[in-house]
Structure formats: C-alpha cells, structure tokens
Amino acid sequence: NAGVTQTPKFRILKIGQSMTLQCTQDMNHNYMYWYRQDPGMGLKLIYYSVGAGITDKGEVPNGYNVSRSTTEDFPLRLELAAPSQTSVYFCASSYTRGTGGREQYFGPGTRLTVT
Amino acid sequence: DAKTTQPNSMESNEEEPVHLPCNHSTISGTDYIHWYRQLPSQGPEYVIHGLTSNVNNRMASLAIAEDRKSSTLILHRATLRDAAVYYCILYGGSQGNLIFGKGTKLSVKP
Secondary structure, three states: OOOEEEEOOEEEEOOOOOEEEEEEEOOOOOEEEEEEEOOOOOEEEEEEEEEOOEEEEOOOOOOEEEOOOOOOEOOEEEOOOOHHHOEEEEEEEEOOOOOOOOOOEEOOOEEEEEO | OOOOEOOOEEEEEOOOOEEEEEEOOOOOOOOEEEEEEEOOOOOOEEEEEEOOOOEEOOOOEEEEOOOOOEEEEEEOOOOHHHOEEEEEEEEOOOOOOOOOOOOEEEEEEO
C-alpha cells in the first residue's frame, strides 16, 4: 500500500493563478480531509468528504474548492491564488469517523508559495 | 469545542522515558483522547488514542486520569527519531473533526 499520496511536493504560484493539489489514497477509506499548516502552527481543516459525491466545509474553506468523484481521489482546487494561501497542505484519510474516531493517515504534504 | 492545553516544549535525554502531559478539563463524556506526532517536514502520524482506560501500543502508552481531565503520553525509551511535535486532540464526541493546537515540541538529546 502506498497510503496517501500527494502531488506536487512543491509549487510556486503567482498571485491570481489557479492550481489543483492532487490527493490519492489506496486504503479504501471513506473519509478524506484537506488541512493547511502555516509556519509554527497546528493544522486547520479546509474541507472534508465522507464518501464519493459528498463534501463539506471545514474551518477555513474560503478560496478553495473540492470534489470527490471516486473513493480514491480528493483534489483541492485553488482559484485566484493569494499570498495568504502560502502554506503546507496535507491530505488525510480515515476509514470512518465514528464514535471515538479512527486514526487518520496523512500524506507527505504539498508546500505552496504564492508570490 | 473542547480544548487541550500542552506545554510548548520539552526536552529529554535519549533512552530515557518521556512523559508528555495534556490538560483537557472541558472534555465531554464521549470525547476520545487522541495523540498524533509530526516529525520535521512530514505529515502528522497517529500515535495512540483512548477513552477511559490506559492504553498501550508499540509506539507509546497513554495514561488517562480517573476524572479524564488530563492525560499523559508516555514514550518508554526516547530515541532521536522521537523528536517531533506531539499533539493531544479530543475527538469523536463533541466535535467531529481533529482540531490541532500548537502541540508540544519534544527535543531529544543524545
């Protein structure tokens, strides 16, 4: 199992450009998540999905869009990139949230700089 | 949302036990206590979780106070590879998603 994979590893965007961060998991997990982590801070949830076709906003969704057409893939779209979106982005997945939750498995992250 | 309080940083010597504390005085009866860690330049990694009883796994032990208002993550023999930020998170009851604070940065000295 590759687990959770993310591409690209690094990206530099100019202000106003758009891009899609890719996330794929091969564990057949129902739940998938996108987080961002600013320097010296904890992770903040952007969007999550409970299954194919179902997504919901997290704590900081503005400026981002997501889709979930398959169980495996959960891409994050940035439209009109802004310097405030400079961050490290982590994708995660879990089998179920459930009572007590199940552990989340994280990808290696995408480091994005917007200048 | 139920919150946790952790020290900003701790130091340990290699091969000694490490006790990482976490206070969660507003924990609800259905909140599980989860611990994750984040090694430098990597994504977070699940460590352990529990509800009421102490828990052990291959990575660590989790000691939960009887009133559940605090817990302690125990690394039995710290290695250099254990140097990371450790996050204590309440999950699954009063809140539906992991909420990461700043965690405790653990340094391990050889």
